[in-house]
Amino acid sequence: MDSLIRRLQAFRLGENESSPDDSHKSESGKGTMLAQKLISTGTLGAANRGRLLQALYDIGASSRADLARVTGVTRGTIGGIVQPLLDQGVLAEGEVIPPNETGGKPATKLWFSKDARPICAVLLLHDRVSACLVSLEGEVYAQHAVDFPKNVANSADAFRIISTCVEKAVAFGKPILGIGVAVAGMINTETGTIVTVSLAPFLDGFPLETELNKRFGVTVCVDQDTRALLVGDRWFGQGRGRRNFASVYIGETLGGALYLDGHLYRGPAGAGGEIGHTTVDIKGRMCQCGRRGCWETIASSKWLRTEAKVRRLPRPLSLDVSRLLTLADKDVPGARELIRDYTFNIAVGLANLQQFMAPNFIVIHGDIVRGGGPILRLIQESFHDLVFHRPGDDIALAFGDGECLAALRGAASLLLSELLNFVI
Ligand SMILES: [Zn+2]
Known part of the structure; x- marks a missing residue:
């Protein structure tokens, strides 16, 4: 303190x-x-x-x-x-x-106050929606989650599922202050409209903020999930009291968000943060965005599984970083090399972010966090080799809290920032 x-x-x-x-x-x-x-x-x-x-x-x-x-x-x-x-x-x-x-x-x-009205927080992924209540102290409770059925055809069906999930959380008791929504996709933050969510085309162009406001009659804030993670880090996590830091999500997709000189930087209408689609290999693999050699093509969970298959590791299609560590402990051939390559690939994008914007402190979220201390140390080693150091610089990487809780706290924090007129 x-x-x-x-x-x-x-x-x-x-x-x-x-x-x-x-x-x-x-x-x-x-x-x-x-x-x-x-x-x-x-x-x-x-x-x-x-x-x-x-x-x-x-x-x-x-x-x-x-x-x-x-x-x-x-x-x-x-x-x-x-x-x-x-x-x-x-x-x-x-x-x-x-x-x-x-x-x-x-x-x-x-x-x-423990009696203050809570915030309803919603996390919207391509295949699942979660909702809960978050107290002003950051306590998460009354959690509900629903998977989208395979046959969702349009936004009206999807919205029915989303609003039912919100209703269940809200039914817990006290009136809510409002609703904060973190979406794993691109958002127009001027209008609160979903631009696109990969693998969930039925959500494209849906005016989520307006529709939730009409349905529940409270203030609603919608933003992309990585920025929600950053705002959650700012109020409840490792970004507390900092003027500059970044939050980066590393899982099936990659995204980043920046807090610079005491302000969240969104870019025009929320277009910033697509760090996963910065080019790191001009002759690299095709990316899901249609371009070639994006950072996401060498640092996502999908890359890890694909490489595990190429390198003939056991059960590659269900591999995550935690099982990869277990394989390395058992001296399974190729496991250690894959860990080294993966953590280096991750460090490349983080180093690019540091070199250009100098956030000096980066909180890492997503599937990679399951690797714990050993994986963080390897990423740090490569990262420190890749960035310039100036005398007196204090540059650090850290893993964030458990994935779902961090995202839900982040969604609540979006609303908190708006309602209480925070500087963010
Ligand atoms: Zn891309």
């Missing part, structure tokens, strides 16, 4: 985007830098509220004095923002901190 506070204080006093009222000069000595303080005019209450809640997520349950210190305003200003959130049941007073030796009144720690 101390390192998080240090990181936050560093960003408050340094390298920041300016806000309408951010006229306070930085103490760093560089006159062009502006400090990111809470905005003090009453008309900007929503932005202040967003920044305060962002700070609370970053440092955990905190007293008003801690929040005043981290956000750079007076305790009076904090009180003015906190009171309506307590009245609305978003926040609650928690643990009492006894007065220190110098005296003063006892303080209480503020945190998200």
Whole structure:
């Protein structure tokens, strides 16, 4: 927690985007830098509220004095923002901190109320939809999942299945704040419409955000799954308190999302993030996107299975990285070489991302995470060989949380960011 506070204080006093009222000069000595303080005019209450809640997520349950210190305003200003959130049941007073030796009144720690309305989170894959409730603390419950039957012919059939799944989660109890949806496909984030989902053509062009809003009468946010993972990492995972990082999904498909200078970068209408389709081999294999030599053609789970077959490993068509490790432990011929090649291929794309955008911290999600520490270490070795190092650079890779939970928390986080006016 101390390192998080240090990181936050560093960003408050340094390298920041300016806000309408951010006229306070930085103490760093560089006159062009502006400090990111809470905005003090009453008309900007929503932005202040967003920044305060962002700070609370970053440092955990905190007293008003801690929040005043981290956000750079007076305790009076904090009180003015906190009171309506307590009245609305978003926040609650928690643990009492006894007065220190110098005296003063006892303080209480503020945190998200257990009674606050939850968010409905939906994960939409080409063959399956999952829905659940997520509390403001990130607790996932009331999970339901349905496989799409093989004979789904059109978007109306698919939407009936999706909305029934949402209804089951929502039926659990309290009214919901809204619905966040992570889709394993391309999304037009301006309109909340699905552009395309590979292997599920019946979803192409479907206005999911509008239809869910009509059906359930609450705010709905729809985005692609990798960006949802990134937002989930930002609020509940290893991206907490960071100004720059990337999240990358490595499984049947590959995708990436960037958090740069304190903002999620989506690209126009959400077109960014197609890192799986950057070319790494101009004479390489054909990709499912119709182009040749994309990173996805050498780093997806499909590549791993295809290579396992070529290299005559046992049961190649059901191979994943966890079983591959077991084969290597048993000295099955070719297993170690395949692990080395696969982790190198993965490192190539991650190194390209690092070289171009310098996120300096990359959270990896997807099937690859099943490989655990041994696979992460091999990816790290190749990655560090492939990127430039400048003195003082701190560049790291990490594996994310369990796949489905991370995606559902991410879907909820999309809505959270929208509703509570976070800076993201
Ligand atoms: Zn491609």
